[in-house]
Amino acid sequence: MENQEGLITAIIISCLAMFCLIVIIILFVVIYQRKMLLKDASIKLMEQEKQIELFKASVEAEEKQKEKIARNLHDEINPILNTLKFNITKHRIKAQKNELNPASMFADEETLNKVIEGIRSVCYDLIPSFFLEYGLIVSLESYVKNVQNMDDISGEFYSDVIPEELETFSRQEQLNMYRVCLEILNNLFKHSECKFFSVSMNSLNKSLVFKVTHNGKGISNEEMNLFTENSKGLGLKSLKARIILLKANINYNKDINSSSITLTVPLNSNKLV
Amino acid sequence: MDLNLLAQGLSYLSFGSLFLPLILLILNYKAFNNQLKALLAYISASILTEITGLYFINNSKFSLPIFYIFTLIEVSLISYMFIKEIDGNKYKSIIKLGLAIFIVSSIISFLTYNCSLLADNFSRPFAFALIFSFSLIFFYKVFIDSNISNLINYYFFWFNSAFLSYFGTNFIFFLLLPYVVTENKNFVSVLGVFHLVMSIIYNILLSIGIWKIKKD
Numbered sequence: 409m410e411n412q413e414g415l416i417t418a419i420i421i422s423c424l425a426m427f428c429l430i431v432i433i434i435l436f437v438v439i440y441q442r443k444m445l446l447k448d449a450s451i452k453l454m455e456q457e458k459q460i461e462l463f464k465a466s467v468e469a470e471e472k473q474k475e476k477i478a479r480n481l482h483d484e485i486n487p488i489l490n491t492l493k494f495n496i497t498k499h500r501i502k503a504q505k506n507e508l509n510p511a512s513m514f515a516d517e518e519t520l521n522k523v524i525e526g527i528r529s530v531c532y533d534l535i536p537s538f539f540l541e542y543g544l545i546v547s548l549e550s551y552v553k554n555v556q557n558m559d560d561i562s563g564e565f566y567s568d569v570i571p572e573e574l575e576t577f578s579r580q581e582q583l584n585m586y587r588v589c590l591e592i593l594n595n596l597f598k599h600s601e602c603k604f605f606s607v608s609m610n611s612l613n614k615s616l617v618f619k620v621t622h623n624g625k626g627i628s629n630e631e632m633n634l635f636t637e638n639s640k641g642l643g644l645k646s647l648k649a650r651i652i653l654l655k656a657n658i659n660y661n662k663d664i665n666s667s668s669i670t671l672t673v674p675l676n677s678n679k680l681v
Numbered sequence: 682m683d684l685n686l687l688a689q690g691l692s693y694l695s696f697g698s699l700f701l702p703l704i705l706l707i708l709n710y711k712a713f714n715n716q717l718k719a720l721l722a723y724i725s726a727s728i729l730t731e732i733t734g735l736y737f738i739n740n741s742k743f744s745l746p747i748f749y750i751f752t753l754i755e756v757s758l759i760s761y762m763f764i765k766e767i768d769g770n771k772y773k774s775i776i777k778l779g780l781a782i783f784i785v786s787s788i789i790s791f792l793t794y795n796c797s798l799l800a801d802n803f804s805r806p807f808a809f810a811l812i813f814s815f816s817l818i819f820f821y822k823v824f825i826d827s828n829i830s831n832l833i834n835y836y837f838f839w840f841n842s843a844f845l846s847y848f849g850t851n852f853i854f855f856l857l858l859p860y861v862v863t864e865n866k867n868f869v870s871v872l873g874v875f876h877l878v879m880s881i882i883y884n885i886l887l888s889i890g891i892w893k894i895k896k897d
Contacts (some may be wrong), residue, residue, distance in 0.1 A: 413868065414870060415860055415861060416861060416868050416871060417851070418857070419854060419857045419858070419872065420871065420872070420875055421853075422853050422857070423850045423853050423854050423875060423879075426849055426850050426852075426853050427846060427849075427850045427879075429849075430845050430846045430849045430850070431846070433820065433845070434820075434842050434845065434846075435818075437820045437823060437824065437832070438832055438833065438838075440824070441823060441824070441827065441829070441832050442832070444827050445827065445830065449829070461703070507737070
């Protein structure tokens with residue numbers, strides 16, 4: 409009888425324990441699943457916010473560029489054109505009186521040259537003419553040479569990329585690469601205090617690798633991420649946006665003797681000949 | 682407290698609670714899919730079995746085969762609901778294989794033990810363990826896939842919770858029950874009360890699931 413009583417108690421206790429365990433399983437599934445969904449939602453929200461920020465940066469960059477073009481036209485070209493118009497009127501009056509001296513027109517020719525130069529400069533801001541004419545490699549090489557001539561910095565450029573590999577990229581993609589490289593170099597000259605730099609462009613493992621090595625103050629990936637997040641300027645944000653567009657990867661390596669920045673852009677393998 | 686009286690009261694309540702999901706199913710006939718048709722067949726079979734069981738309460742020669750066939754129907758219909766619910770051929774195959782093994786082994790034990798209580802002692806815990814496993818598979822899939830946006834509002838979550846709690850608890854209950862050979866009515870009533878409470882919870886959870894279909 410006592411055995412039977414013990415057995416029934418054991419049955420009830422084990423069934424209750426099982427029931428409690430099941431309730432815990434159900435609660436765990438519900439709570440964990442909700443947490444997972446919330447986490448997913450917050451990740452999606454963060455991604456959306458980043459996208460919006462990048463979009464804003466690119467719109468702002470575009471607006472700034474338009475503003476710069478407008479200012480250039482208004483402040484540089486417009487006054488020269490006004491002067492030119494005034495001079496032409498003067499020449500017309502003089503010509504009517506047969507007092508026109510051809511020598512006085514040399515100055516106007518000079519002014520016209522200034523206008524042409526100004527318009528060329530505006531066009532260069534939109535799409536560098538050198539880039540349009542000679543392509544990515546020559547433009548980068550030319551930029552490195554120009555920097556050498558202007559500043560107290562020595563630099564070199566090396567490339568083993570063949571034109572077929574570059575042809576896998578559209579003109580816009582190549583322009584993006586050019587702008588990214590220029591932004592990297594501009595930041596380098598502004599902040600690193602380097603005296604020597606080298607730019608190499610190689611084709612490695614189905615990728616185009618741009619490497620900038622220098623002897624100035626380097627920066628790590630973590631520091632760069634922090635700068636980009638806290639930066640109010642457009643440069644770093646537009647750099648990031650262009651890197652995303654290129655599906656590229658950028659790596660900053662900091663070292664006492666020689667630091668480097670490596671941009672790896674995957675080749676469009678489906679377009680490879 | 683008179684346990685016999687309590688057990689009797691609960692048995693009426695448990696029988697009555699069977700009609701709750703049935704009524705909700707009938708009211709929800711517009712949302713009927715294959716799973717709900719299977720559930721309707723299962724609940725109808727449950728009610729019929731209960732009525733027949735009450736009719737043949739003192740005649741185990743008639744009631745045992747009925748309970749036996751009911752267990753086969755119950756496992757088949759619930760397995761069918763899981764097959765329809767769980768994605769992935771691997772899991773569907775596991776459920777089909779489990780069901781096939783259960784049906785074959787139940788028929789063999791039924792014939793071997795000549796439809797006695799011994800056969801029932803084997804088939805019920807096996808059936809309950811099987812459905813308990815299917816319920817765990819469903820939760821595992823929910824965990825892995827994370828494709829149900831609001832689990833609480835999903836009807837099959839409630840069905841699965843009903844299956845998990847009822848069959849998981851009763852698996853242990855029916856596994857140990859054959860060892861109880863007492864004639865003491867109070868002891869039997871304690872077990873009866875427990876089983877009936879679980880049945881009532883089961884029917885309520887199924888009803889919540891059916892009620893949630895309206896909100897889907």
